[in-house]
Amino acid sequence: MTKTVAVLKGGWSPEREVSLTTGRACADALREAGYRVVELDVTRDLRALIDALRPAHAAGPDVVFNALHGRWGEDGCVQGVLEILAIPYTHSGVLASALAMDKPMSRKVFSDIGLRCPEGMVIERRVLLTGDPMPRPYVVKPIDQGSSIGVHIVNAGDNLAAVEQAEARYGERVLIERYIPGRELTVAVLGDRAIAVTELRPRVKFYDYEAKYTDGITEHLVPAPIAKPVYDEAMRWALAAHRALGCDGLTRSDFRWDESAPGTDGLFILEINTQPGMTPLSLAPEQAIWSGLSFPQLMRWMVENARCPS
């Protein structure tokens, strides 16, 4: 029996465009893997979503492939709807998604299990108008966005009032972190194993939205050409983060490595992504492909290992 898979894509977060790209790529690969596919562009019309997933006079999809990014699709909200409808869905559940989306909360869990995070604090955004909360350079970021949206690196000479203004649309509180110089690493976890470490070398000043989604701006090096102890530590930490938050399926954890520190002392975890980018050129699928799993095979794994609400 051919399974029908509903791909949820789009949504209305600032990452809508990224999700449409992910959704299209996943839908194509799912068809290639032999599934019947229905693509659903998700809006705030919850009734329409429920009607599509649980039609009154027809069989609904067997599995939901969640290709949403950002708020509502990545933070536990849509996962809650799928739990209520009792449809198996890919990626993480309600709690893990909510914890991962909220950077201060995930930092608490990381620290709890001994993973090093950059020194940081949550402040009222307006406090930025009274001066630097820590010595420059430091990073200001929204509590709960992705794709580097709203991430600012504050260097000597930068205008703090402009940063405060730019953050205004993301809420009243911001996360401040010490800037970690050095290299950018990421590790995908699939099921119960970390796949590989990729080093990202953006040809622009930092790994911002443009560097993430413009072809050719960022070089991906897999496996990362770094010291073995650091490679192994990043693999261990990504798996530990995935487990500590209770994640499922595929996740991707982002790191900085300050190579001027001895041993693994310069390794810092920034965040875990429960809905990582999913085109064949995205980081997590790229690692899967490097490890011998084709993109359609990865899709098949995710559908067959979808989380079943009880």
Ligand SMILES: Nc1ncnc2c1ncn2[C@@H]1O[C@H](COP(=O)(O)OP(=O)(O)O)[C@@H](O)[C@H]1O
């Ligand atoms: N503390 C930090 N030190 C250095 N660079 C950082 C720091 N925090 C974020 N960055 C840069 O900003 C990018 C995005 O930050 P991240 O915390 O991964 O948020 P998201 O990807 O969810 O927007 C990182 O990949 C990194 O390049």
Ligand SMILES: [Mg+2]
């Ligand atoms: Mg990130």
